[in-house]
Amino acid sequence: MRRGLIFDIRRYSVHDGPGIRTTVFFKGCPLSCWWCHNPESQGRTPFIHYERDRCLRCGSCVAACANGALTMTPSGVVVDVERCRVDGACVLACPAQARETVGSSYTVTELLREIERDQLFHDQSRGGVTFSGGEPLLQWAFLLDTLRGCGERGIHRTVDTTGFAAPRILLQVADETDLFLYDIKTMNAELHRRTTGVPLAPILANLERLLARGARVRVRLPLIPGVSDSFDHIDKAGDFLAERGGVEAVHLLPFHRAARSKHDRFGLPWRLTKDGELPKERIQEMSRRLEGRGLHVTIGG
Numbered sequence: 001m002r003r004g005l006i007f008d009i010r011r012y013s014v015h016d017g018p019g020i021r022t023t024v025f026f027k028g029c030p031l032s033c034w035w036c037h038n039p040e041s042q043g044r045t046p047f048i049h050y051e052r053d054r055c056l057r058c059g060s061c062v063a064a065c066a067n068g069a070l071t072m073t074p075s076g077v078v079v080d081v082e083r084c085r086v087d088g089a090c091v092l093a094c095p096a097q098a099r100e101t102v103g104s105s106y107t108v109t110e111l112l113r114e115i116e117r118d119q120l121f122h123d124q125s126r127g128g129v130t131f132s133g134g135e136p137l138l139q140w141a142f143l144l145d146t147l148r149g150c151g152e153r154g155i156h157r158t159v160d161t162t163g164f165a166a167p168r169i170l171l172q173v174a175d176e177t178d179l180f181l182y183d184i185k186t187m188n189a190e191l192h193r194r195t196t197g198v199p200l201a202p203i204l205a206n207l208e209r210l211l212a213r214g215a216r217v218r219v220r221l222p223l224i225p226g227v228s229d230s231f232d233h234i235d236k237a238g239d240f241l242a243e244r245g246g247v248e249a250v251h252l253l254p255f256h257r258a259a260r261s262k263h264d265r266f267g268l269p270w271r272l273t274k275d276g277e278l279p280k281e282r283i284q285e286m287s288r289r290l291e292g293r294g295l296h297v298t299i300g301g
Contacts, residue, residue, distance in 0.1 A: 004111065004142035007041055007103045007134070011118055015301030017158035017179055019127025022118045024111065026133040026143070027103040030164050032197040033185065034271040035224050037259045041134035046086050046103030049266065052076045054098035064093035108145045112153070119155065128156025128178070137165040140173060147176035163203040170206050171213065180217045181251075182207055186228040187236040195227050195271075204240065211246040222253040223283065225274035229255070234286045242293040249296045254283055 008025040016023045028044035029036075036042065040049070055076050062070045062077065069083035070090060091099045106114075115129050122128050129150055136143045136159055143159075150157050159173060160181040174180075184203070186192050192200035210217055221237055223229045241247045255277055263270045287297045 001107045001109065002142045002145055003105045003107055004139050004146070005044070005046065005103050006106050006111065007038075007046075009114055012121065013130065016130035016132060016160060017128065017181065018156070019125035020118075020121045021127045021130045021158070022115050022122070023130045023132055023160075024115070024136075026131060026136040026139055028138045029133055029135040029162070030138060030198055031135065031162055031185075034195045035222070035227070035255065035259050035275075037262065038134065039259075039263050039268050040102050040266050043103075044138070046101060046105075048079075048084070048086055048088075048091060049100045049102050050077060050079070051098045051100070051265075054096045056096045056098070058095065060093040060095060061090035061099060064089045108142065108149055111146055112149045115150065115155065116153065119153070122155060126156070128158060130158040130160055130181070132160035132181075135162050135164065137161055137169060137173060140165065140169045144172060144176060147173065151176055163206045164198050165206065167206060167209055171209065174210060174213055174215050178216065179248075180210060180215055181220055182210070182217050183220045183222065184237055185222060185224070187233050187240065188227075191227055195224075208244060211244050214246070216248055217246070218249045218251060219247050220251045220253055223255050223278055223286070225255055225272060225276055225278070227272075229278055229282075231286070231289065234289050238290045238293040238295060241295060247295065249298060250290055251301060252283060252286060252290075252297060252299045253301065254278055254299065 005027040006024060007027040010023045013021045013023040027041055029042045032042055059072050062072050067083045067085050069080045071078045088101050091101050131143060147157050156178050158179040158181060159177045162183050185196055189200045219241060257275055260270050260275060283299060287299060290297045
């Protein structure tokens with residue numbers, strides 16, 4: 001049976017599609033966005049995160065590691081990455097919860113069991129499950145099996161995606177998906193490649209494929225300072241979406257500084273040169289420009 005790598009499951013979510021939802025976060029992403037709100041999701045393998053400030057220096061984790069990968073030092077625990085097997089024994093042994101496994105393996109059956117725990121709330125609120133990430137299309141075969149299992153159980157299925165995938169994979173997934181949340185990071189091709197690491201053209205082409213197929217799509221436009229907070233970006237995105245037609249809604253996602261604290265927590269560089277939050281008046285003007293093109297717009301998730 002196929003297995004997938006999941007780094008979080010959040011219950012009672014109300015910002016990832018209609019109703020109350022279970023949001024499943026897949027680990028691994030082909031993009032490396034400078035402002036990523038889940039930077040721990042980008043790598044394709046699990047790892048153990050160590051919160052040095054929480055550590056009691058008790059040595060429980062060192063004793064629990066059968067691989068001899070941990071050493072206690074005056075400044076805290078040091079890991080030998082060549083010996084670490086990410087088996088989680090040190091996490092379970094830590095009394096202060098200073099160690100955390102980021103990325104856990106699930107079978108389709110195990111993941112469906114987790115999703116079904118919330119089905120009463122799904123049914124009462126017309127909600128369902130949302131597959132997010134990372135990028136769920138990176139684990140497309142596991143995703144497809146899970147989508148089919150949800151469909152057999154009558155659970156509404158949303159896929160939150162960057163759209164960066166082979167067209168054949170995207171269209172297979174579309175056959176098993178009720179709603180797409182589709183990100184457009186910026187309409188500036190050069191900026192897109194520089195700040196995400198991948199080209200823009202395949203993402204726009206895949207969006208066109210979904211719309212031509214009649215898929216339900218809500219487009220998300222994150223408003224990132226210095227990247228996608230210009231009226232030029234909004235106008236180009238609005239023209240592109242209006243000309244194709246079929247977009248159910250456009251969500252403007254205002255930038256929040258919370259992403260920076262996550263980068264700090266995981267020891268990752270913060271590459272945005274600007275990170276101030278946009279004035280509400282500017283966001284409202286962006287909304288008006290999109291609405292003037294006949295698009296239905298909401299601010300926020």
